[in-house]
Each structure stands twice: as structure tokens, then as C-alpha cells.
Amino acid sequence: MSALTSLTLKAALDGLADKSFSSEELTAAHVEAVAAAKPLNAFILETPEKAIEMAKASDARRARGEAGALDGAPLGVKDLFCTEGVRSTACSNILGNFVPTYESTVTANLWRDGAVMLGKLNLDEFAMGSSNETSAFGPVVNPWRSEGSNSTLTPGGSSGGSAAAVAADLCLGATATDTGGSIRQPAAFTGTVGIKPTYGRCSRWGVVAFASSLDQAGPIAKTVEDAAILLKSMSGHDAKDSTSLDVEVPDFPSFVGKSVKGLRIGIPKEYRVDGMPPEIEKLWEQGIAWLKEAGCEIVEVSLPHTKYALPAYYIVAPAEASSNLARYDGMRYGLRKDGANLTETYENTRAAGFGAEVKRRILIGTYVLSAGYYDAYYVKALKVRRRIADDFDQAFQKVDALLTPTAPSAAFELGANSDDPVAMYLNDIFTVTVNLAGLPGMSIPAGVDANGLPLGLQLIGKALDEGTLFSLGGAIEKAAEFKTKPAKWW
Amino acid sequence: MAIDAATVRKVARLARIAEPEEKLEALARELTGIMTWIEQLNEVDTDGVEPMTSAVAATLPMREDVVTDGGDPQKVLSNAPKTVDGFYVVPKVVE
Numbered sequence: 001m002s003a004l005t006s007l008t009l010k011a012a013l014d015g016l017a018d019k020s021f022s023s024e025e026l027t028a029a030h031v032e033a034v035a036a037a038k039p040l041n042a043f044i045l046e047t048p049e050k051a052i053e054m055a056k057a058s059d060a061r062r063a064r065g066e067a068g069a070l071d072g073a074p075l076g077v078k079d080l081f082c083t084e085g086v087r088s089t090a091c092s093n094i095l096g097n098f099v100p101t102y103e104s105t106v107t108a109n110l111w112r113d114g115a116v117m118l119g120k121l122n123l124d125e126f127a128m129g130s131s132n133e134t135s136a137f138g139p140v141v142n143p144w145r146s147e148g149s150n151s152t153l154t155p156g157g158s159s160g161g162s163a164a165a166v167a168a169d170l171c172l173g174a175t176a177t178d179t180g181g182s183i184r185q186p187a188a189f190t191g192t193v194g195i196k197p198t199y200g201r202c203s204r205w206g207v208v209a210f211a212s213s214l215d216q217a218g219p220i221a222k223t224v225e226d227a228a229i230l231l232k233s234m235s236g237h238d239a240k241d242s243t244s245l246d247v248e249v250p251d252f253p254s255f256v257g258k259s260v261k262g263l264r265i266g267i268p269k270e271y272r273v274d275g276m277p278p279e280i281e282k283l284w285e286q287g288i289a290w291l292k293e294a295g296c297e298i299v300e301v302s303l304p305h306t307k308y309a310l311p312a313y314y315i316v317a318p319a320e321a322s323s324n325l326a327r328y329d330g331m332r333y334g335l336r337k338d339g340a341n342l343t344e345t346y347e348n349t350r351a352a353g354f355g356a357e358v359k360r361r362i363l364i365g366t367y368v369l370s371a372g373y374y375d376a377y378y379v380k381a382l383k384v385r386r387r388i389a390d391d392f393d394q395a396f397q398k399v400d401a402l403l404t405p406t407a408p409s410a411a412f413e414l415g416a417n418s419d420d421p422v423a424m425y426l427n428d429i430f431t432v433t434v435n436l437a438g439l440p441g442m443s444i445p446a447g448v449d450a451n452g453l454p455l456g457l458q459l460i461g462k463a464l465d466e467g468t469l470f471s472l473g474g475a476i477e478k479a480a481e482f483k484t485k486p487a488k489w490w
Numbered sequence: 491m492a493i494d495a496a497t498v499r500k501v502a503r504l505a506r507i508a509e510p511e512e513k514l515e516a517l518a519r520e521l522t523g524i525m526t527w528i529e530q531l532n533e534v535d536t537d538g539v540e541p542m543t544s545a546v547a548a549t550l551p552m553r554e555d556v557v558t559d560g561g562d563p564q565k566v567l568s569n570a571p572k573t574v575d576g577f578y579v580v581p582k583v584v585e
Contacts, residue, residue, distance in 0.1 A: 101565040199545035213545050242550050311528040322505060329506070331580050333569035342581045347508035359507055363498065363517070364524060366505040377528070382541030384534050389542060421520065422527050438545030463546075 004029040006485075009073055009172040009226035016062065016072045023062070023072025027055035027116050030074040034118055034170045039490040042155075042165040044079060044137045045087055046119040054116040061114060070233055071114025076165045076174040079120040080127055081107050081217075082206040086117075090208040091135040092125045094328045094353025096335045104206025105238045106175060106217045113233045118171050121161030125355045126325070127182055127210045130427040132160030133418055134357040142190060142411050143168040143486040146451035150489075153411040153453070156186030156427075162220045163190040167486060173221040173230050177207060179214045180313055181407075181431030184443035187220055188406035188456025191445040191484065193227045193473070194220045198463050199438035200245035201231075203238035211320035212243075214313075214435040224444060224473040228252035231466065247464060255470035261295030263472065266399035270306035271430060273408065279449045280405045287403055287446055287457045290479035291472065299399050303391040308384050309433040310425060315368050315381035316436070321358075322365025328353060360421065389437040396462050401472055404430050406443040406456035434460055442469045445482040454484070493521045 004026050007015065015021055031048045051074060058072035082088045082100035089095045103111070111117070124134040131154040132140045140160040142153040144167065155164040159176035163186035166174050176183040178196035187194030195218045202217040209215065219230035232252045238244040267288060272281070288298055330336035330349030337348035354362065368377035395402065408429055417424040434441035440463070443456040457476060461469045495514035498521065502509040509517065563576045572579035 098569050101568055200548070213543075239551075239553065243544070243546060243548070245546065245548065246551070305534065308531055308534055311531050314524065314528055315531075326506075330571060331578060334571075336571035338581070341585075342583055343506070344508075345581050346506040347503075350506055351508035354507065359509075360517075360520065360524075362505050362507065363501050363521060367493070367497070367501045367521070367525075370501065370504060379541050380531055380536065382543060383536035383539040384531050386539050386542035387534060387536065421524060436542075436545075 005033045005169040007172070008222045009229055010223070012073055012172055013070070017067070023055040023058040023116060024052065026072060027051050027074045030118055030171055037168055037170050037490050040141050040143060040164050040168055041138055042122055042140050042161040042168070042170060043076065043119045044089070044091065044122045044161070047086060047117055050086070051116050051118050058114050058116060068112065068114035069229065070110060072116060073172050074116040074118045075110060076118050076121045076162060076171040077107055078123055078159055078162050078175050078177060080123055080177050080208045081175055082208070083107055083117070083120065086120065088120065088208070089136070090126050091123050091137055092353065092355065092358065093136045094335050094350070098333055100206070102206060105203035105240060106207065106234045109233050109236060110175070115233070121165055121174060123161055124158035125358050126208065126321070127158035127177055127179055128321070128357050128361055129157040130181070130185060130424050131414065131417065132157040133414060134355055136355060139414050140164045141414070143490065144190060144411060144453055145486070145489065146453060152414050154189065154414050156189035156411065158182040159186045159220060163187055163192055163194070166190070166192045166220050166222060168490070173219055173226055175217060175234070176220045177215060177217050178435065179210050179317060180435050181428035183218050183220060184431045184441055184456070184458060185407045185427055187443040188445070188454065189411040191454030191482065192220050192222060193224050193442070193444055194218065195227050195231060195442040195466065195469065196434065196440060197231060197235065197466050198245070198440045200243050201235050201466070203236070203241040203244045205238055205240040209324040211317040212324060213320060214317060224470060224477045225253055225256045227442070228256050228470045250467050252466060252470055255467040256474040258471040259295070260291065260471050260475045262297070263401065263468065264297045264299050264399040265291050266299050266301035266395050266402040268301050268303045268306065268395070268402055268404060270303050271404045273429065276408055277449070280408065280455060283447045283455050283457065284403070284405050287476060290476055291403065293479065294475045301395040301399060301402070303395060303433070305384065305387045305391050306433060309388050309436055310429055312381040312384040312388065313432045313436060314364070314425060315377050316385060318361040318365035319369050319378050320365070322362045322369065325358070325362055385436045388433055392437045392439060401468055402460040404458045404460065406430060406458040410449045410451070410453040410455055430458060439463055440466045440469055442473050444473045444476045444480070446476060446480045447482065448484060493518050493525060
């Protein structure tokens with residue numbers, strides 16, 4: 001059945017449309033692949049019966065001529081999205097066996113278009129992490145390995161389960177979320193495509209909140225076109241999210257393959273950081289050459305406040321998280337650890353339920369919001385955030401999109417950065433600026449390093465201009481001819 | 491900005507997270523490391539800069555003030571650690 005799991009989403013949808021196979025056959029092949037991939041720890045909850053049931057319903061719809069845009073395609077869902085009747089944990093012990101009685105808007109949109117759910121995917125606890133090691137279910141293992149080595153690598157984070165599952169052909173695509181790089185960095189580490197759309201493009205309703213002014217959902221997929229198909233279904237205005245944008249959803253797939261001739265591409269000089277591996281520098285130069293060959297004009301631009309994005313993020317995100325996570329009090333849902341009185345019950349519940357990184361961020365957030373520090377830290381960070389957004393505004397007066405590396409390294413070994421929080425935070429150095437400014441960013445696999453591990457290039461676009469990113473991403477994908485897959489060892 | 495154990499104790503109390511005394515010193519060192527790294531923000535001139543409170547320049551939408559959902563206590567209570575007769579059961583709040 002491996003022929004069916006190695007298809008792209010587009011090829012699978014075409015095969016379903018011309019009746020080469022049924023959704024039940026396609027889904028069964030993926031259910032089998034998921035069941036055989038336990039060593040990756042990508043799926044933390046498999047829903048095979050539900051998947052087959054949804055696939056049969058899809059086949060019936062297709063027979064009636066009522067097939068939707070994703071009809072019959074088996075997908076994975078990051079366990080940050082609430083799924084009705086299916087346990088949703090954010091990979092935290094504090095949610096325990098939480099079973100939502102409602103469906104997130106983004107997943108509801110996918111099911112509306114006929115997609116099939118294979119199960120729930122692993123992530124860093126509450127999406128706080130860059131290596132998937134903070135998950136209460138243990139880390140995901142990257143399907144990629146360094147040549148000649150058996151050591152286990154991180155798939156990146158927080159959407160490590162989504163990225164690993166797509167890279168290992170366990171699903172045709174997956175939902176993910178990105179607060180500081182959580183879609184793009186794992187995509188880069190696994191040779192997959194990931195796009196974080198403009199803030200407000202996808203509804204946040206039913207997605208477990210981390211930092212509400214930064215959180216955005218998006219897809220991880222095998223190709224640029226697949227990502228466009230998925231994002232089109234996931235997007236759209238939702239009255240249940242007050243920051244959801246009431247704008248038309250463009251036909252994203254129609255932008256893939258469009259000529260990029262004459263587009264101006266900015267190269268931000270501040271992204272040439274000290275200690276960046278020469279291979280990443282080389283890949284970036286290669287990306288510039290590819291876009292030049294495709295007819296783009298290359299322009300050097302300056303984003304002078306880039307180096308302040310991460311420290312600003314590590315005030316804004318923990319501040320919002322400390323407020324959002326106040327809801328986990330052990331009273332209405334999730335874990336409760338009784339104490340001698342109400343306060344002690346709160347304190348025991350939260351001490352037992354949250355992991356070390358989540359506690360660390362709640363403490364930082366509480367500290368920067370506390371009396372006497374609010375102006376010095378929180379308001380200061382919001383002002384720096386404005387400076388960073390202004391940098392982009394100025395750059396986008398001269399260019400149509402920016403090209404940068406996605407991450408400062410290839411996938412690293414599990415455990416390599418776990419004792420130094422700041423070293424771990426530096427993984428998001430190229431991605432976090434985009435979240436602060438609310439802009440769309442996409443990672444495209446573009447090459448491999450000396451150890452045979454995938455590397456990604458990032459495209460950053462103007463607000464609501466994902467279309468241009470899909471055209472440029474398609475051009476890079478075509479030039480890079482990145483077809484390598486991880487050798488199956490699991 | 492050095493954060494000491496007493497500050498961690500206070501912040502953990504505010505955040506309602508029980509942190510054992512023996513962990514406070516280590517946490518203080520960790521948080522000091524992170525906050526020292528964050529201090530570089532002071533290099534940025536932000537005089538006259540308006541704080542950015544939203545990622546999109548949109549005003550919050552208004553809607554009719556009508557009931558759109560509800561009336562299903564079973565659903566609301568279905569994940570509660572403790573319930574009795576359609577109510578949440580919580581520890582004694584007023585002594």
C-alpha cells in the first residue's frame with residue numbers, strides 16, 4: 001500500500017476524482033502506516049475507526065457527485081486543535097483526558113470540505129518549545145537521520161508531530177500552529193512545506209491559546225501546491241474569533257506555477273548572523289540565484305531591529321501565556337490536585353499539571369506584568385514590537401517579498417539544547433519577527449547539509465499576500481527539485 | 491536584573507504554582523539568565539513609539555447582544571473534575 005501513502009495531496013485528490021482508488025483504500029493505507037510508525041511518536045492518539053467511517057462517508061458523497069475540495073484525503077491534526085468527542089490535550093498533563101464538546105473552526109472547515117481525520121499529533125506542551133521535547137507524551141523523533149548515524153534527531157517544534165508525520169508519509173498533510181516559528185522551523189527540519197498565514201487569516205476559535213496576539217494556524221504539507229490547497233480550506237472569516245479577518249479567501253492553489261518575473265525580492269542583511277553554518281549561507285545564495293534565474297529582481301534591504309525580536313517575543317509571548325493559562329485552575333475541566341484550601345488546590349493543580357518550560361514561561365510572564373515591572377518590560381517590548389513591524393513596512397515599500405533562511409541550523413540531536421533555555425530560543429531567530437509583525441511566512445525545503453539533513457528557505461510576504469508566497473515558493477520548489485525522502489528505519 | 495529566591499517565591503504565588511523551597515534558587519538563576527538576555531531591549535530608542543497591542547490594524551467588531559449558544563449544562567460539565575446536580579463542586583471559598 002506504500003504507493004498510496006507516497007502520493008502528494010494533489011495526486012491523491014486527482015486519483016480519488018478519477019476513481020483510481022477509493023478514500024477507504026487511501027485511508028486504510030495511511031492508517032496502516034500510522035500504526036507501523038510508533039517509534040516516531042508523531043501520533044499521540046490514533047482514530048482509525050473514525051478515519052474509516054469518514055472515508056466511507058466520503059466515498060458515498062463522491063458517488064453522489066457531492067465531493068468537496070479535500071474529499072477523502074486523510075490528514076493529521078495537531079493536538080492543539082479541539083476535536084469534538086476526541087481527546088485534546090495540548091500535550092499537557094493539566095488537560096488530562098479533556099474531551100471537547102465542540103470542534104475548532106479550522107478543523108471544522110477541513111471536515112466541511114470532506115477531509116478524513118487519522119488522529120491527533122504530538123507537539124511541545126502548549127506549543128511552547130522548539131524541539132518537541134516539552135511534550136507530556138515524550139518527544140517526536142525526526143524520520144530523518146544523519147548519514148551513517150543512528151542517533152535520534154528532533155523534528156523541531158512545536159509542530160514536530162505534524163512535520164514528522166508528513167515527512168514520513170503517515171498523512172497527506174497536517175494542521176499546525178505557529179506562535180514564533182512552530183510551523184516553519186519543523187518544516188525546515190523535516191524537508192516539508194509549512195506556511196504561517198497572515199494573522200487573522202485562520203480562526204483561532206477552538207485552538208488552545210498560547211499567546212493570542214501571535215498564534216496562527218496553518219498547514220504542513222509535502223509540496224507548495226498541497227499547502228495552498230490546505231490553507232484555502234482552513235482559512236476564512238469566523239465571527240467566533242474577534243481577530244479573524246473578514247476578507248475573501250483567494251484561490252491559493254491558482255498562484256502556484258504563476259510566473260514570478262519582475263517581482264522584487266528583498267534580502268535583509270541583518271539575517272546574516274554570526275555563527276551561521278556556511279551551508280545555510282550557501283543555500284541562501286543558491287535561493288537568490290534561483291529567483292534571479294526566474295526573473296526576480298534582488299534588492300538588499302535593512303530590518304535594523306531584527307536582533308531585538310527574540311527578546312521582545314520572550315516578554316510578549318510569556319505575558320500573554322501567563323494570562324491565557326490562568327484558566328487552568330482545576331475547577332471546570334482537566335486535572336485537580338486537592339489541597340487544604342482553595343488557593344492550595346490551585347497551586348497544587350498547576351504545579352502537578354504544567355511541565356518545566358510552561359512553568360518557566362508563566363513565571364516570566366507573571367513577573368513582567370507585575371506591579372513595578374509592567375512599563376519597564378511589557379510596554380517596552382510592545383514598543384520594540386512596533387519598531388519591528390515598522391521595519392517591515394519600510395522594506396515592503398521597496399520589495400514584494402523577502403527571502404531568508406528558515407532556521408539557523410539543521411535538525412539537532414534530541415537533548416542537545418535542553419539545559420539552556422536561551423540557546424533553545426535562538427532556533428526561532430529568523431521566524432519570530434514575522435509573528436510579531438503579523439505577516440505571512442513560508443518554509444520551503446531547498447537542499448540538504450553535509451550530513452544529508454534537509455534545510456529550508458523562508459519567504460516573508462506582505463499582509464494578506466500569501467498568493468505571492470505560493471508563486472515564489474513554487475518557483476523555489478521547482479528549481480530546488482527537492483525530492484529526497486528520509487530512508488525508512490522505523 | 492537579578493531575580494532572587496524571594497522574588498521567585500512571590501511570583502510563583504501570584505501565578506498560583508506551588509514551587510518547593512529547594513527549587514527557588516535554581517529557578518532564580520534560570521530566570522535571571524533569561525531576563526539578563528532580555529535587557530538588551532534597553533538599547534532600542536522607543537521614545538514617542540506607540541505600543542503595538544494588536545497584530546492587525548482592525549477595530550474589534552460589534553455584534554447583536556443576543557444569546558447565541560448555551561442551555562446545555564451536561565456539555566458544559568462533561569469535563570469537570572467534580573459535579574453534583576448540574577453544578578461544579580469546588581473547595582470551600584469563604585472560610
